[in-house]
Amino acid sequence: MTEIALLKPDNEVCYNTRKSRLYNRMRRGLLSHVRKGVYVPSYLTDKFMIACKAVDNGCLVYHSALEYYALHTQSFNWLYVHSTTPFRTFEHLNETYIYKPVNYLVNPHTDLTNEDYPIRVTSLSQTIIDCIRHIDLAGGLEELMNALDWIGIDKLDEAEMTQCLDAVPMKSVYQRAGYILSLYKNQFGLSDDFFNHCKDWMGNNVSYLSPDEDCNTYDKYWKICVPKTIKHQKGI
DSSP: OOEEOOOOOSOHHHHHHHHHHHHHHHHTTSEEEEETTEEEETTOOOHHHHHHHSSTTOEEOHHHHHHHTTOOSOOOSEEEEEOSSOOOOEEETTEEEEEOOOSOOSSOEEEOSSTTSOEEEOOHHHHHHHHHHTGGGGTOHHHHHHHHHHSOTTOSOHHHHHHHHHHSOOHHHHHHHHHHHHTTHHHHTOOHHHHHHHHHHSOSSOEESSOGGGOOEEETTTTEEEOHHHHHHTTO
């Protein structure tokens, strides 16, 4: 059972009774306090379930979504969580939960392994586009590339990725997506139409895949500067 938002009802007696029962269950070790007004059963330790239950319409995003899909090499003691209501960073069971909203949600995945505590996470396709848009929130370029290496054949939805790109159109993101995903064109079965769309919307300015000092190779087609290491990682 989860107690969320101890809102004071009109009836003072009912409020005091509910509050007393809540504190009694905490003293007996049945409930754990997560953040203001939010309590979960003490047996619940799954950080993904807690993240999605402790905030309004919680959804794992960026590196936390990669971690949910087991596409991470780095393990952090914090989670990025989207919510329809901004919240202050909070800590529970040595994990830090950080508000990192996204501008849209396209077909988010809901894990109902525990129906009382569903896990909501951005779809794999949106996760990849979001991480390309904010590589720092993906854990860095190497972490993102490792995640892409591990994604199975035909696991990304081309139409969904295009929808995500167009939801917040940024020329540099079209460049990054076009360049990075072109390295995986065959693995993901991406069509020429996808890359032509990226090309049409990317503009004419030169972009950088990572901080300027790391970008020592220029790709003329995508007009983007990239680190040499990205090609070494792909064996190019």
